[in-house]
Amino acid sequence: MDSIRIRGGVPLKGTIPISGAKNAALKLMAASLLTDQPVQLSNMPDLADIDTLRKLLEHLGVTTLNEYQGQGSLGRRMTFTANNIFETTAPYELVRKMRASVLVLGPLLARMGHARVSLPGGCAIGTRPIDLHLKGLSALGAEIDLEDGYVVARAPKGLKGGVVRFPFVSVGATENLLMAATLAEGETILENAAEEPEIGDLAACLTKMGARIEGVGTKRLKITGVPALKGAAHAVIADRIEAGTYAMAAAITGGDLTLSHARPDTMGSILSALTEAGAEVTENGDTLRVRGPSGRLRPVDITTEPYPGFPTDMQAQMMALMALADGTSVITETIFENRFMHVPELMRMGANIRIEGSTAIVKGVPKLKGAPVMATDLRASVCLVLAALAAEHETVVNRVYHLDRGYERIEIKLQACGADIARLSDAAAE
Numbered sequence: 001m002d003s004i005r006i007r008g009g010v011p012l013k014g015t016i017p018i019s020g021a022k023n024a025a026l027k028l029m030a031a032s033l034l035t036d037q038p039v040q041l042s043n044m045p046d047l048a049d050i051d052t053l054r055k056l057l058e059h060l061g062v063t064t065l066n067e068y069q070g071q072g073s074l075g076r077r078m079t080f081t082a083n084n085i086f087e088t089t090a091p092y093e094l095v096r097k098m099r100a101s102v103l104v105l106g107p108l109l110a111r112m113g114h115a116r117v118s119l120p121g122g123c124a125i126g127t128r129p130i131d132l133h134l135k136g137l138s139a140l141g142a143e144i145d146l147e148d149g150y151v152v153a154r155a156p157k158g159l160k161g162g163v164v165r166f167p168f169v170s171v172g173a174t175e176n177l178l179m180a181a182t183l184a185e186g187e188t189i190l191e192n193a194a195e196e197p198e199i200g201d202l203a204a205c206l207t208k209m210g211a212r213i214e215g216v217g218t219k220r221l222k223i224t225g226v227p228a229l230k231g232a233a234h235a236v237i238a239d240r241i242e243a244g245t246y247a248m249a250a251a252i253t254g255g256d257l258t259l260s261h262a263r264p265d266t267m268g269s270i271l272s273a274l275t276e277a278g279a280e281v282t283e284n285g286d287t288l289r290v291r292g293p294s295g296r297l298r299p300v301d302i303t304t305e306p307y308p309g310f311p312t313d314m315q316a317q318m319m320a321l322m323a324l325a326d327g328t329s330v331i332t333e334t335i336f337e338n339r340f341m342h343v344p345e346l347m348r349m350g351a352n353i354r355i356e357g358s359t360a361i362v363k364g365v366p367k368l369k370g371a372p373v374m375a376t377d378l379r380a381s382v383c384l385v386l387a388a389l390a391a392e393h394e395t396v397v398n399r400v401y402h403l404d405r406g407y408e409r410i411e412i413k414l415q416a417c418g419a420d421i422a423r424l425s426d427a428a429a430e
Contacts, residue, residue: 004397004411006388007420008370011292012255014417018243018262019045019408020236023313024198026100027175028205028236029053032062032080033107034182035209037231042077044236048404049098054078056094056101060108061086081231085112092118092149098405102130102151103172106180109142109153117151132173136164140177140184161186161225169194169306174221175202181223182211190221196307197266201237208232238263238286241313242407244270245382247290248317249414251279252324252390254292257417262288269310276300277321299327299364304335316342316383323351324390325364332359342380345373349387349395370395378406385410389419396424 020043030053032039044050054064057080065079088108095101095118108115120130130151134144137153141160145152161184164177174194179202181188193199195217203216209232212224243262250257251274264271264283271281271288277300278293299322304312312335322329323346333339340360343353348371352363370393375381381402388395397403400423403410411421 001398001426002400003424004385004400004403005422005424006370006385006395006397007393008368008389008391008395010389010418010420011253012249012257012389012414012417012419015258015260016246016413016417017260018238018246019043021045021198021201021239021241022047022049022406023196023239023241024201025050025236026053027103027198027202028234029057029080030103030107031179031202031206031209032057033060033082033085033104034111034179035229035231036083038079038081039205039209039231040077040079040233042233042235044076044078045239045408046076047406047408048401049100049406052094052098053101056090056104057082059087059094060090060104088112088114089116090118095120100172102133103176103179105133105151105153106137106176109137109155110159110180110183113156113158114154115151117153119149119151130172132166132170133176136166136173136177137180139164140180140188159184159225161188161223163189163191165191166193168192171196171199171306174199178202178213178221178223179206181225182206182213182229184223184225186225188223188225190223191219193219193221194306195219197237197240197263205232205234208234237266240266240270241311243267243288244311244314245317245386245407246413247271247274247279247281247288248321249386249389250290251277251292251297252321252386254294255417256291257289259288259290261286264288268308270314273300273302273310273318277325296326296366297321297324297364299325299329301330303332306335312336312339313379315339316379317386319343319353319360319362320346320383320386322362322364323353323368323387324366325362327364329362329364330359331362334358341376342383345376345380345384346387348373349391351387367392369393372396372398375399375402378402382407382410389414
């Protein structure tokens with residue numbers, strides 16, 4: 001199992017191109033199940049999670065074409081053609097690796113009238129049940145059963161439009177129901193829908209495919225079903241979480257980074273927190289420049305919330321930043337119940353953090369020190385990378401397969417900006 005070795009204390013300087021958003025790309029891939037025509041997605045990030053879902057789609061009968069674009073261009077282009085779905089079971093051995101796999105449920109059910117999908121796996125950051133997905137599909141006329149760890153959904157006469165009111169905001173449930181409703185007969189209303197930019201990106205692609213969707217970017221989505229969808233070409237939105245992570249890398253190292261091909265307009269709460277912490281943030285179209293403060297960072301209190309609030313996927317990175325702030329910060333996690341697993345690892349590096357339920361009290365220290373640490377999930381792993389970039393001496397981050405799920409060539413991007421960072425294979429780490 002690979003690890004990453006970092007010798008910290010180097011201010012990062014340079015330009016980092018931001019990749020396509022994993023959290024958008026995965027849903028767009030699932031949407032290809034809704035049509036028998038090709039769906040071509042460009043600006044696709046090269047990540048382990050993308051490969052996992054590709055394998056699942058191929059298992060269902062989708063043909064995929066993977067093309068790396070010309071030198072200097074962003075990402076890769078992938079084409080998905082679901083003109084011969086011969087399997088409607090998403091098996092445990094494929095779904096267990098990634099929670100987003102459950103998003104094939106809505107499209108399969110809407111297109112084929114039946115689906116059998118294993119209960120999902122993914123990062124161990126909470127139970128994250130899929131009951132809202134299932135209740136929503138039931139409201140559209142699906143018959144849902146749980147059998148031997150699988151969701152078995154049937155709609156032999158097709159889905160029917162209906163009203164779904166989410167009791168709390170759920171990004172995944174909003175996406176699954178949005179896709180399913182595009183082929184449902186009649187009108188579907190999704191109330192208290194999630195407003196994340198990645199949902200807007202999914203809606204934009206679905207609209208190109210012929211879907212009729214109103215209310216994008218609001219809490220109320222109206223979908224008028226159509227008999228069939230067509231193929232489309234679509235560029236994946238820039239990854240606001242990757243951009244936010246590198247912005248914090250600039251701040252924590254006292255560096256100066258330019259982030260190209262970004263979407264600052266989707267990063268309001270992240271950039272506000274950085275500015276409050278003392279970083280200098282400059283926006284210019286799709287370019288973002290972040291410079292760290294000349295002195296110590298200032299403490300900032302944050303609470304994770306659904307978009308446009310501060311994202312849970314940036315909480316761990318923010319905690320690494322606040323571990324070096326000149327004062328005490330309070331970080332409250334409201335989305336996932338087990339998302340403080342990076343705290344013991346940060347404390348191994350000298351951070352002063354106390355957990356009280358869903359709140360972390362972070363008393364900033366003047367410096368962190370390198371240590372061997374263990375990644376527990378995707379965002380926790382990159383939090384440790386940020387801490388290591390600012391720490392004295394050497395840090396080795398183990399179990400970095402989590403990083404490969406969500407950050408494209410992170411060590412290469414950081415090396416290009418002066419970081420002393422290297423990936424170690426099993427043999428090299430021994």
